[in-house]
Amino acid sequence: MPGYRLTPHTSEVGIAAWGDTLAEAFEEAARALVAITFDPRTIRIRETRDVAVEADRPDRLLVRFLNELVYLIDAQRFVAARAHVEVTEGGLRARLRGRVADSYRPKRRGPQVKAVTYHGLEIDPGPPWRVRVVVDV
Amino acid sequence: MVHQTPPAEKRAPLPVEPAGECRWVVPKGARPWMRTSALVIADERLLEHIRAEQALDQLANATALPGIVGQALAMPDCHQGYGLPVGGVVATELKHGVVSPGAVGYDVNCGVRLLASDLAEHELLRQQTKLADLLGRSIPSGVGGHDGLDLGRRDLEALLKGGAEWMVDEQGWGEAEDLDVIESGGRIDGADPDAVSARAKDRGLHQVATLGAGNHFLEVQVVDEVYDEAAAAAMGLAKGRVTMLVHSGSRGLGHQVCQDFLETMADLMVAHGIELPDRQLACGPIDSPEGRRYLAAMGAAANFAFANRQGLAHRARRAFHELFGRDGALRLVYDVCHNIAKVERHRIGGVERDVLVHRKGATRAFPAGHPELPERYRAVGQPVLIPGDMGRYSFVAVGTEVAMRDTFGSICHGAGRTLSRHAAKRRLEGVDVASELKKRGILVRTPSPRELAEEASLAYKDVADVVDVCVRAGIARKVARLRPRIVIKG
Numbered sequence: 029m030p031g032y033r034l035t036p037h038t039s040e041v042g043i044a045a046w047g048d049t050l051a052e053a054f055e056e057a058a059r060a061l062v063a064i065t066f067d068p069r070t071i072r073i074r075e076t077r078d079v080a081v082e083a084d085r086p087d088r089l090l091v092r093f094l095n096e097l098v099y100l101i102d103a104q105r106f107v108a109a110r111a112h113v114e115v116t117e118g119g120l121r122a123r124l125r126g127r128v129a130d131s132y133r134p135k136r137r138g139p140q141v142k143a144v145t146y147h148g149l150e151i152d153p154g155p156p157w158r159v160r161v162v163v164d165v
Numbered sequence: 166m167v168h169q170t171p172p173a174e175k176r177a178p179l180p181v182e183p184a185g186e187c188r189w190v191v192p193k194g195a196r197p198w199m200r201t202s203a204l205v206i207a208d209e210r211l212l213e214h215i216r217a218e219q220a221l222d223q224l225a226n227a228t229a230l231p232g233i234v235g236q237a238l239a240m241p242d243c244h245q246g247y248g249l250p251v252g253g254v255v256a257t258e259l260k261h262g263v264v265s266p267g268a269v270g271y272d273v274n275c276g277v278r279l280l281a282s283d284l285a286e287h288e289l290l291r292q293q294t295k296l297a298d299l300l301g302r303s304i305p306s307g308v309g310g311h312d313g314l315d316l317g318r319r320d321l322e323a324l325l326k327g328g329a330e331w332m333v334d335e336q337g338w339g340e341a342e343d344l345d346v347i348e349s350g351g352r353i354d355g356a357d358p359d360a361v362s363a364r365a366k367d368r369g370l371h372q373v374a375t376l377g378a379g380n381h382f383l384e385v386q387v388v389d390e391v392y393d394e395a396a397a398a399a400m401g402l403a404k405g406r407v408t409m410l411v412h413s414g415s416r417g418l419g420h421q422v423c424q425d426f427l428e429t430m431a432d433l434m435v436a437h438g439i440e441l442p443d444r445q446l447a448c449g450p451i452d453s454p455e456g457r458r459y460l461a462a463m464g465a466a467a468n469f470a471f472a473n474r475q476g477l478a479h480r481a482r483r484a485f486h487e488l489f490g491r492d493g494a495l496r497l498v499y500d501v502c503h504n505i506a507k508v509e510r511h512r513i514g515g516v517e518r519d520v521l522v523h524r525k526g527a528t529r530a531f532p533a534g535h536p537e538l539p540e541r542y543r544a545v546g547q548p549v550l551i552p553g554d555m556g557r558y559s560f561v562a563v564g565t566e567v568a569m570r571d572t573f574g575s576i577c578h579g580a581g582r583t584l585s586r587h588a589a590k591r592r593l594e595g596v597d598v599a600s601e602l603k604k605r606g607i608l609v610r611t612p613s614p615r616e617l618a619e620e621a622s623l624a625y626k627d628v629a630d631v632v633d634v635c636v637r638a639g640i641a642r643k644v645a646r647l648r649p650r651i652v653i654k655g
Contacts, residue, residue: 036587038218038244039251088428095424102417103367136613139586140378140655142420143271146427146444147247164247164271164420165379165586 030156032060041139041165042148046158050086051113053157054093054120058111061094061163062126064141065101070134071109074127082119087149089120090159094144097124101141105129139165179221181205181212187241187638191225198229198442203237206572206638211241211630214583218245220252226442227255232262232451234513234520238572240527241634242581242626246270248445251526254575257451259508259519263439264456265448266426266463268523270504273422273463274470275414276348277550277578278500279561279647280478281400282485284407284493286387289650292488293608296385297651299484301610304383304477306376306655314373314476321370325361328352328468329475329500338374338479339497345539347500348529349507351471356464361418362425365462369418369469374476378613378655380620381413382555383481385651389558392643396545396563400498402645409485409495410559410647411477412552414504415470422466426459451521460506467505474500498561499548503528503578511573522573530564530576530641549641553580553628555609555620555652556602560632561644568640576641580628589624602652611654620654 030047041064045056062068079096083089093113100106108124127134142164150160184190184204189212191203203224207215215221220243227249228237234256243252248267255268289296314336316324324331329351333339344351358366376383386408391397402408415422430447433455434440439448449456478497485493506523513520522529531538533546542548546563553559568574584592598617599609611617618624635641 036585038582038585039246041587092428099364099368099421102372102420103364103370131612137615139616139619142379143424145247146431146447149444162247 030056032056034060034064039165040162043161043163044158046156048155048157050157051115051120053159054090054113055111057090057094057159057161058097058108061097061141062108064138064163064165065136066107066134067137068109071107072127072133073109073125075106077106077124078121079124080119080121086151090151090161091144091146091149093120093122094161098141098144100124107134141165176222179225187634191221196225199225200233201228201236203228203239204571205239205243206634206640207241208634211634214626215239215243220245220250223248223250223443224253226446227253227268229441230255230257230263230265230446230448231439232257234258235573238575240575240577242526242577242579242631244581246525248443249523249525252577252581253525254522254527254573256511256520256522256573259451259521262451262521263448264451264459264506264521265446265523266423266430266459267445267447268525269423269463269506270525271420271423272414272504273419274467274502275504276470276474276500276502277552278411278474278478279498279548279550280409280495281402281498282407282493282495284489286405286407288489289385289387289407293650296484296488297608297610299487300383300481300651300653303480303484304376304653305374306378306612306653316370316373318366318370321366322358324373324472325358325465325468326356328471332472332475339475343475343497346497346541347471348502351475351500353464353467355461356468357461358465360458360462361422361465365418365421365425368421369416372416372418373473374480375416375473376413376477376653376655377416381655383477383653384410384555384649386410386559386647386649388645389648390646392645396644399541399545400548400561400644401496402498402561408647409481410550410552411474413470413473413477415466416473418469419466422462426462429455429459463506467502471500499550501528501550509573511569524575526578527575528578529574530562530568531574532564532566532569548644549576551577551579551628551632554622554625555649555654556605556607556622557628559647560628561647562632562635562641563644565640565642572640576635577631580625580631582624583626584624586619589621590618592623593618593621607649607652609652609654617654
């Protein structure tokens with residue numbers, strides 16, 4: 029079963045996510061990232077965004093992918109409810125489905141994510157694949 | 166992996182030796198990669214806080230930065246961060262040393278500005294609710310708060326070059342004399358908008374003059390206590406008078422600049438054969454195209470933050486003017502950076518030299534007589550602004566010659582958390598933090614009241630303890646204490 033867990037520290041939040049494939053673990057990590065700030069039940073799917081990320085290593089790929097979501101929230105106020113990830117040669121492609129936030133929805137429930145860090149970054153090959161990453165809030 | 170080392174929690178605890186009043190040293194040999202020792206400014210209790218997390222290991226790791234000069238330093242409010250701990254200071258030599266974006270932090274030029282008025286507390290109290298409502302409406306905050314400034318790309322680029330000066334000259338937001346009392350005059354020389362990525366600019370475009378979320382705030386306060394009459398007088402602070410404190414930084418633009426250059430530096434380290442025990446410390450030679458480019462981008466992000474605080478102060482000044490007319494005039498006392506790297510002249514081993522001082526969650530605190538100080542503060546020293554939590558108080562201090570000698574002219578930057586946001590929320594389950602504060606005469610306005618628990622007093626150390634340790638260590642003198650009356654949170 030794919031899933032995720034958030035572990036708050038003093039001024040950061042740890043994400044642990046898992047899935048049968050690397051792509052699935054990344055999808056769960058994306059859901060976890062958004063759930064730090066927003067109540068996932070209040071994100072209606074209205075729009076999509078396609079992103080492509082390149083990296084020479086899977087751990088870097090994860091950081092870059094999640095930072096893509098942070099960027100979309102900050103620059104476009106786009107909040108993703110779901111990510112569909114396809115791992116490609118040297119990177120990944122993802123279709124993000126969600127909505128542009130207004131003052132009311134999605135409902136905020138936690139701190140704003142500043143950045144996804146390289147601190148304590150881990151990827152355990154699977155199945156099940158497990159990833160760990162720490163975000164700065 | 167850049168370096169194969171076991172995680173800090175699995176390593177033996179670092180040895181810490183007492184080294185004088187509120188001083189502790191981690192000796193150079195404690196880890197094989199240490200190039201110098203580390204100095205911690207703390208009393209026994211704060212040292213326990215620092216040792217409880219990975220902060221000390223992070224400090225020891227930072228001593229591995231090539232070209233480090235003097236000691237790596239931790240201020241009494243030090244806590245675990247990424248790369249360098251928050252509350253850390255490291256200086257590197259310009260010719261063979263490195264610059265590390267992780268030793269500046271994600272929120273480039275996060276900082277604090279203080280404004281003072283001649284309003285008496287009772288005049289404020291008559292309009293307290295009105296002012297709180299008005300500020301709540303006029304200060305954009307929260308996640309993705311709109312700025313209402315509607316800048317174009319070209320404006321943004323000019324702002325990245327001009328900082329607070331651009332806000333005053335081009336937007337007419339503030340007074341020319343404000344610029345005299347902002348660190349670096351509110352504009353970092355050598356800032357280059359071209360060094361800032363398009364993505365960073367996208368994130369910053371609509372965030373000028375917005376507070377942001379988290380621990381950022383705008384407070385209306387009252388001078389509660391004056392410890393140093395002469396210094397307070399020079400700063401225009403008098404007991405019972407109203408002040409305003411703004412804490413914000415470079416928002417998404419600065420975060421993206423840091424992120425971009427962590428990646429750049431990670432590649433550069435491979436190219437230069439630099440190995441470090443922590444990837445978040447990623448660094449590159451100051452004297453390299455990438456190093457210079459980071460400093461140019463960091464300068465632009467710092468200018469964004471100066472402009473941001475200038476804009477926030479302007480919005481608040483307008484609100485004061487609306488309610489109090491000319492009596493509500495707010496004079497800028499000072500504006501400090503607490504996440505930045507700067508070239509400064511320091512005396513190291515008896516020799517004066519220019520070094521790059523990285524301060525992350527630490528504040529520059531130049532003493533009286535320092536040539537970089539504005540005329541107004543030449544005789545008393547640079548004002549240092551140290552915010553506490555929203556339920557207690559904040560402090561104004563000045564630096565000393567001892568700070569110049571021992572800490573690269575740096576002191577603490579705040580209280581530092583003791584509880585995670587989550588733990589604070591759990592502890593305050595069912596407590597209405599805003600109405601608790603209201604009972605004590607503090608009005609809070611925020612778009613996200615549910616997040617208030619995360620910022621409650623019990624989540625933070627008592628900032629008075631942190632400041633007192635700086636005083637006992639001889640690196641600071643207290644000037645005044647400020648007590649909140651209105652709090653605007655993101």
